[in-house]
Amino acid sequence: SQKIEQNSEALNIQEGKTATLTCNYTNYSPAYLQWYRQDPGRGPVFLLLIRENEKEKRKERLKVTFDTTLKQSLFHITASQPADSATYLCALDSHNTDKLIFGTGTRLQVFP
């Protein structure tokens, strides 16, 4: 069956370090993968989209990698700040439609 897995345990890191979050998927062949940020009681906010033919994408302190062989994406936040504390969701497109399938998210806590 199709599955998207993100580490359900919270990730706690110290300010200034690099946070790395993982998204693994099975039985999908996505055309692209996206990362969203969600704060408590709010809707998700789009961060980055990476296509199947791209290995890496960067935006300011964010970097996403996409390995279609390993069926994995890594999401990095460099020089992390307490304001980066949130839940981060990965999402895949479903059969080249505009439908997105979301993972459960990983909660990141950056402490001073």
Next chain:
Amino acid sequence: ETGVTQTPRHLVMGMTNKKSLKCEQHLGHNAMYWYKQSAKKPLELMFVYSLEERVENNSVPSRFSPECPNSSHLFLHLHTLQPEDSALYLCASGSVGVQFFGPGTRLTVL
């Protein structure tokens, strides 16, 4: 803000009530979505509208009834809900795969 608004932000209703959730987008997108988000679960897609036509209904119980009168507005009509329907209901609009979410309605069914 993302340009997608939802009202009300919080709603408490009894199982016999009828209520509606409203979503409005000002981004010019052709697709709109309803999601349900429960604790410890991934976002569950409920309905998809594309150009005001419903293109997806993910086996959602009939006590949830969507309506899309135009490309900017989306409603979710609720009646005879169950306590397990308590959740955060999110509306989104989309273009070329990226979705823009509203702040959600926190629904509690007593």
